[in-house]
Amino acid sequence: MTDPVAKEPMAENREKSAEFVPGQPDMWAFVMFEALVFASYFVVYMIFRTRSPELYLQSQARLDLRIGVVETLVLLMSSWSMARCVKASRAGAFRSALTNALFTVLFGVVFLVAKVFEWARVIRMGFGLSTNEFFSHYFFLTGIHFLHLLIGFIVLGVVVYQLWSPGRRSQELIETGATYWHTVDFLWVLIFALLYVVR
């Protein structure tokens, strides 16, 4: 059933690939694919923006840039604690890694609350998904990102589960989870720039 001789090259390959990317290379395939999909959403947004720049500018002005900045900072903090988690885990400091992973969860929750607060504010101002093109894109992009973040909590759950017990602690899985989380963060920075900042 198992052939140790045949397995060696595989393990070697895995080590080799680990030198190039942290975590499973498979997750990087996901990252690339999702980046392409999001890039196509962004291109569509930019094309439609150039068609009616006035409408987009006026609608954009109704968003509160301060909330966007706070959300971005919170998510960057979450990425920072995630990076500290990976670093600590690599050094064998699992308690510190766990604490940082839990901080990541906390920052993620703060982002979600801020996002729901922002949506409620925008809806109270009378803007919905079908109010105009800008707000359609706004609710779609922030909504699909929100969904990615919710999935991120499952991923963080896996990371915490791995760190919890000395019997598990797969460095590969921890780094794979971190890769996912950083991707979600990276996508938010692009969404923030497009929706809130670019004039």
Place this chain on the structure above:
Amino acid sequence: MSTAATGTVTAVEPPAGSPLHRIGWHWRHNPKRELWLAWWTIVAFYQLYVLVFFVLTRTQPPPSPGWDAARVVQWFNHNHDGVLIGFAIIFLITGMTAPPNALIAYSMRRMSVSRVFAYTYLVLYSLSAIPGMLLMCIVLTVGAMRPDRNANLISWLYDFAFLSFEGTMGVFLIGSLVWMVAILIDKNRVFPKWFGYLNLCNALTEVVVSPAWIFKRGVFAWNGLIAWWIDMVVFAVYTGVFIVLLRKMIQREDFGTGPLPDAARPLDLDLSEWAETAR
């Protein structure tokens, strides 16, 4: 599992000769014939799918959701024959959706995961074919068969058909996630992990299509750039990838319960022994 270890290996090579002769040999002797039959059914089904939906009925890419009743009636008149012929083909071949689902469920049975995954997938995808494909075929056929009815009724059928076809993609979401989880926790290496993650990409497109219920024009309408075109590209990539990976799985299949061998092997087992394990 290892053939070298059994010591009872009889190398069996398919006979040379005409393609028909070789196909006949495989039909009688190849223990993977049911798997290959299911795989070729996928290939044949998707070719017919493209022919019917993209060429004959012109329902893909979808026509505009923003048309008034008169324009919808015109669309029915214009596509009358294509709709009837195309969907007649679909009604005849709907059964072809079963072997692909069965093969995907088989892939999960070959994994080191619970059988619950395969059964859940099978039930979900079998049910999904009704809102995801059949309803549109039935409803548009009704519209084409009753051209004398009130234009508003025809328009309602049109909305019903396309919203059921495009708007209910969510029914495939859980199935994709079930396959994803099975692949990610599988220890038999039936599929690469990146394909597990690709299932997530596909599942997410099923969410992206949901604004089609609200919009009658623009990028989120059922024919929109985001809700249809980008989703369709992701779906096409996903489908192409899983067809290739299922083919590789069949090639690698050794009818065991442990990890799937990395590379395809020739038919090097004694056939009776292989047939025995296949049972």
